[in-house]
Amino acid sequence: MKSQEIRSRFLSFFEEKAHDIVPSSPMVLKNDPTLMFTNSGMAPFKEFFLGNAVPKNNRISDSQKCLRVSGKHNDLEEVGYDTYHHTMFEMLGNWSFGDYFKKEAIAWAWELLTEVFNIDKSSLYVTVFEGSSDQDNLPMDQEAYDFWKQIIPEDRILMGNKKDNFWEMGEQGPCGPCSEIHVDIRSEEERAKVDGKSLVNMDHPQVVEIWNLVFMQYNRRANGTLEDLPAKHIDTGMGFERLCMVLQGVQSNYDTDVFTPIIREIETITSNHYGKDEKKDIAIRVIADHVRAVAFSIADGQLPSNNGAGYVIRRILRRAIRYGFTFLNKKEPFIYRLVDVLTKKMGKAFPELKAQKQLIENVIREEEHSFLNTLEQGLVLLNRIVETNSSDTISGEKAFELYDTYGFPIDLTALILGEKGLSLDEKGFQTELEKQKARSRAASESSTDDWTILADDTEEEFVGYDLLETNVKITRYRKVSSKKDGNMYQLVFNITPFYPEGGGQVGDKGYIEAQNGDVLYVLDTKKENNVIIHFTKNLPKHLEQTFKAVVDEKQRTRTAANHTATHLLHQALREVLGTHVEQKGSAVHSKHLRFDFSHFSKLTVEELRDVESFVNARIDGKLPLVEKRNIPINEAIAEGAMSLFGEKYGDTVRSIRFGQSIELCGGTHAENTGDLWHFKIVSEGAVAAGIRRIEAITLDAVKDFYFENNRSFFEMKDLLNNAQEPVKALQQLQDENTSLRKQVEQLLKQKAQNLSGELKNQLQEVNGVQFLATKIDLDQNGIKNIAFALGKEFDNLFLFFATSVKKDKAMLTCYISPALADARGYDAGKVVRELGKLIHGGGGGQNFFATAGGKNPGGIPKVLERVKEYIV
Structure with a gap:
């Protein structure tokens, strides 16, 4: 059964069980400060489990893109070395929010696996939570056990400990016991020799967990205690790649049709054959896995x-590049070429791959170029460390510097040192890494x-689109402590005018005022799991009273103007450069805005001028804000509203229109484009291959910009004696x-030539x-030219x-004929390093030419006295 059919059958099965089939949420999370990536199938539904939102349907099923490379769930180092761990993977799941519970979840899982997918019942084992005797003192999950024994022999029901059979979202939050379903894909002969139940949860590559x-x-509180949730939920997760392995009758996820097309392409590109050499096989598996994670993240x-999150993606890609460099001997970019076959394989299920294919290829190719250059530079630095090392062991401290400062992989360092007959102080490296x-x-x-x-039961309402000031009551609060920020408090109101950070826009600031006039400043506003949180340094007195909440109007006005400018800028770029331009990110602050977009080349002066003119024409046109709230997303798209890849939209959305600019957006905006006063681009540059960034300003920031430029102009004009044509006068000065x-x-060249003859006579x-050691009055370039000129005459x-360059600066230069340095072991670098101490400085270089600088010209006479010691 092909992978596409497997995915389709899974979803169809649960659709028949009255589940809504929903598309995968983005793998990269943007509005959840507790998670960097979607690391499990349940992550997009956290707000439902926490009771902060109500789903349209209490039954949902999907195939969710997941990434596990950081935090508690981190599979990165296992990837490539075994047959079933991955960075990016698909999690097939079915969910019940306060609807069905254990009986249905267990029965449907068994029905799907054994009757729809026809997995041999005798190859399946299940685990049940055995209970715990720790502080939780949890009972055995007898209910699940009783349901299982109705459909599977009891000797195939295994007890699982808390580590394996009690699932927790994190240190706090919803949790509960679980039942895992394991499958034994060994041959009949192997099963006869060793009972499969003894291999469950033992990391056996052929006895693997398939569904949880x-x-x-329960809900885990901050103090560690458990409390019952108001409603019971079902959260299941089945690894799509593992299911394909079982149903396609192979022994490795990498032998399924999910990966084989990518592996075949790697073989073709690198002229290596999979299955011939274990080290090369690991490298090929790493690359096949990692290109999926990186491609989906960029999409x-x-x-x-x-x-x-960007650092994590770069780390994954660099790991793939490193394996290709080290084990497949690929010294030029090639991973970007795998995107084509990946898109053909998965583009139907995930259309974002097709839509973003060119961008994904460009970004990966550019990253490959960059890191391969880093590897080359690292090799030079490593060789220098080896040359200057006095023992056959390279210190962990030096290796860590190479790793930390230059990004040079430690395993590649160890490999190269081994080839040179040297060893690495790995313990010392680990010590530095742990520090x-x-x-x-x-x-x-x-x-x-x-x-x-x-x-209790107070629904929070955001009124910040219409009001900057309103009366509020605190419905909940909690304390957050960190070494970075100290103690902070997070407050939730029943109603709030404060806009929470999101969509690239910063959160509002302001204050709440108590009835007695006491003021508590709101330092930031964020959204977490559908709840708007206000950050303060302290708690107010008398928490139950009504407070007046006031948003900082000046900051909100400036931020709203800049957010409006991003919409106009997006429209301008598509008009001036072409409709290939798409927004790839933004940051909207009160003082400036940043806008990232897809484009293949640097903008010319004329293009930048046209973009500015386009935006300012809309500002001069005083276009009013046309806002539509809670309209069906299909209606908004039909009206021409632009949506962004990577954003999660609900069934109803908010559209923002200024003239012909229409976008789906939840941010705050000016009431009229005329409120922006003026738009000015302050910089334009590259962010990555095919991605450009514009930084711009509006309102007061533009006024300040022109004021500062005007002041600088008159200062320059004053320096030019108030010339009537300052540009022409400046050009004359430059000429x-x-x-x-x-x-x-x-003159310096002539001086050096004359001096060269005098110095030759002093030898x-x-x-x-x-030999000659003397003080000389010449710039550093002239000194170097003299030294090398004399070097051509003498071996x-x-x-x-x-x-003495200045009163407080001295320079030393040592030149030794290369043949003489090699024959007698002289080292110019050593000479300047040691004598540089006398001028309170240091330096270095090669064995035949080196320089040093210092802050004590008074030490020069003593330096010149000691030079002769190095040749006698």
Whole structure:
């Protein structure tokens, strides 16, 4: 059975069981501060489990894209080394929100596996939570056991401990016991030798968990205690790739048609054959897995970068590049070429791959170029470390610097050192790595208390589109402590005018005022699991009273203007550059805006001018805001509203129109484009291959920009003696400066030629060496030219020059004929490093030429006295 049919049959089965079939949510999360990626099938439905939102249907089924490479669920290091772990994978799932529970979940799972997919019943085992005697003191899940024994022999029902059979979303939140279904795909002969039940949960590659049925019935509080959830839920997850392995009768996920087309393409591109060499096989599996994770992440709007989710994606891609570089001998980009076969295989189920194919290829190719250059630079640095090392062991500290500063992989360092007959102090490296991790953990360490509920069943309402000030009551609060921010409090109101961070727009700031006039500042506003949270430094007194909530109007007005400008900018770019332009990210602050978009080249001056003119024409046109709230998404799209890949939209949306610009957007906006005053682009540049970034300003920031430029203009004009044509006067100065520089260079060259003859006459023969150590009045470039010019005349030359560049700066230069340096073991770098200490500085270079700088010109006489010691 082909993978596409497997996915289709799963979804059809649950559709017949009255489940809504919903599309996969984006793999990269944008509005959930507790998660970086969707790491399980239940993640998109957290708000339903927490009771912060109500689903349209209490029964849902889907195939969810997931990524597990960080945090508690981290499979990265296992990927490639076994047959069933992946970074990106599909999680088939069915969900019940307060509807059916254990009986139906168990019966339907068994029906689907054994009657629809026809998996041999004798190959299946199930696990049931055995209970715990720890602080939770949980009973055995007798209910699940009783349901299972009605459909499977009791000797195939195994007891599972808390680690394997009690599922928790995190340190806090919904949780509950679970039943896992395991399948034994070994041959009959192997099964006869070893009972499959002894291999369950033992990491056996052919006895694997295929489905996990989680019975959500508890809530974990911050103090560790459990309480019953108001309603019981079902959360199941079945690994699509593992299911394909079982149904296609193969022994590895990588032997299914999910991966084989990619593997065949890797074989063709790299001229390596899968199944011949275990190290190469691992590399091929790593690449086949990782290209999926990276491609889907880019399609969902997350580009590789140096922080956050982008750093994780870059790390995955670099791991793939490194395996290709090391084990498949690929020194040029090739992974981007796999995107075509991936799109053909999965583009039907996930159309975002087709839509973003060109961008995905461009970004991966650019990242490959960049990291391959890093690897080349790292090799040079590693060779330098080896050359200067005095023992046959390279310290962990040096290896860590190479890893941390330059991104050079530690396993590649160890491999190269082994080829050179050297060893790596791996223990020392791990020590340095743990120090870094400890620093990182300390910086981000935090704890969050449980919510203290002040008002039950109070639905929060956002009124910030219409009001900047209103009366509110606090419905819940909790304390958050971190080393970075200290103690903070998170407050939830029954009604709020504060816009929470989202859609690229920063959260509102402001204050709440108590009835006695006391003011508590709201420092930020965010949204978590459908709840708007307000951050304060302290708790107000008398929490039950009514407060006046006031948004910082100046900041909101500026931010709204900048958000409106992003819409007009998007329209302008599509008009000026073409309809291939799509928004790839934005950041809207009160002082500026940032807009990322797809485009293949740097914008010309004329294009930038046209974009600015287009936006400012709409500002001058004073276009009114036309807002439609809670309209069906199909109606909004039919009206021409633009939606963005990677964004999660509901059935009803909000559309924003300014003239011909129509977009789906939840942010705040100006009432009229005329409120923006003026739009000015301050920078344009590349973010990644095929992605450009524009930074721009409106309102007061534009006024400040022109004021500062005007002030600078008059200062420049004053320096030019109030010239009537300052640009022409400046050009004349530049021309004169160029002419004078040429004259100075000619004079310095002549001076160096004259000095070269004088210095040649000062050479002394010492110990068979033509030697000279003297102070010289010449710039560094001139000194180097003299040294190399004299070096061409003598093959036994040892020159040492000192010069005072400024009152507080001295320079030393040492030149030794290369033949002399090699024959006698002289080292110019060592000479300047040691003598540089006398001028309170240091330096280095090659064995035949090196320089040093210092802050003590007074040490030069002593330096010149000691130079001769290096040749006698």
